Amino acid sequence: MGMEGSKHQVLDYLRRHRGEYISGEELSRQLAITRTAVWKHIQALRREGYRIDAQTRRGYCLLGTPDCLYPEEVAVGLKTSWLGRQLYYYDEVGSTNQVAKELADNGAPEGTVVVAEAQSGGRGRRGRLWLSPPQKGIWFSLIFRPRVAPTQASQLTLLAAVAVAAAVRKYTGLPPGIKWPNDILLGGRKVCGILTEIKAEMDAVEYIVQGIGLNVNAEADDFTPDVRPYATSLFLELGRRVARLPLFQEMLYQLEKWYERWQEEGFEPVRRAWKEASVTLGREVAVNSWREVTTGVAVDIDAEGALKVRTAGGEVRRFTSGEVTL
Ligand code: BTN
Known part of the structure; x- marks a missing residue:
């Protein structure tokens, strides 16, 4: 030994x-x-x-015991059967998504999780930066290998938001709202972001890496001035520090539960739960897609998780990606 x-x-x-x-x-x-x-x-x-x-x-x-996400601590009392049972831990890493993609390329099985206390190059959507100071949040990535077509992969991004929101609600009592596709808000400010990356052939997904960043004990000073007005943390919302370990375990549990439900029952239950927690639907929104900005009322999400927006002219446009401003 x-x-x-x-x-x-x-x-x-x-x-x-x-x-x-x-x-x-x-x-x-x-x-x-x-x-x-x-x-x-x-x-x-x-x-x-x-x-x-x-x-x-x-x-x-x-x-x-310390409030660290050591694999041997995470394993004690973890309620999942396969998600996070294979856990890679880093004190600091560039980006857990990067590590997870390399692991996935080398055959890491579904359910593999990478977690870090800090990221030096945390990445957000649209090439943005994701601040990940040591122990202030839960920064982790999951590897999934669903047997679905690439078009269905976007369902998983909504699924992750549903699962994380459920864990946050259960653990803090706070009511999280989901902004399409998968930002999680508290009091109108972003507390969690999810970055989904996919490797696929034309007709089959090889793997999906999902990176989740939840601001837990971050204080106002931990955010740069440009994001400060739009960002929050559980600490800032509750006025007290939150233990990360049990919350991380709850997130893994909810993610596994929702993933299994998705595989067994399809997208409809996810869609229902997403709509319940949505702060996007029924609202006047501006959607910034790669080419242009569309304004209108967000009316629904469809079976592929795409957002449907009714413009002032009455036309309904469908978005599979883009940035929503409420
Ligand atoms: C967003 O822009 O909303 C997505 C943010 C995703 C951040 C997480 S933190 C863990 C994982 N590793 C990264 O580099 N990004 C994701």
């Missing part, structure tokens, strides 16, 4: 005896490692943010 493995065993043992003091001797005997090794692991765990009390004669006691 390597150093990392026995460190996890020390952590596991302390976790299973939470609140109790365990002697260095017991740990050394139970895990068949030296007491020096036990002490080294304790110090390493403390550097990772675990609060471990050490008392002469009594031993070690686990007092608290």
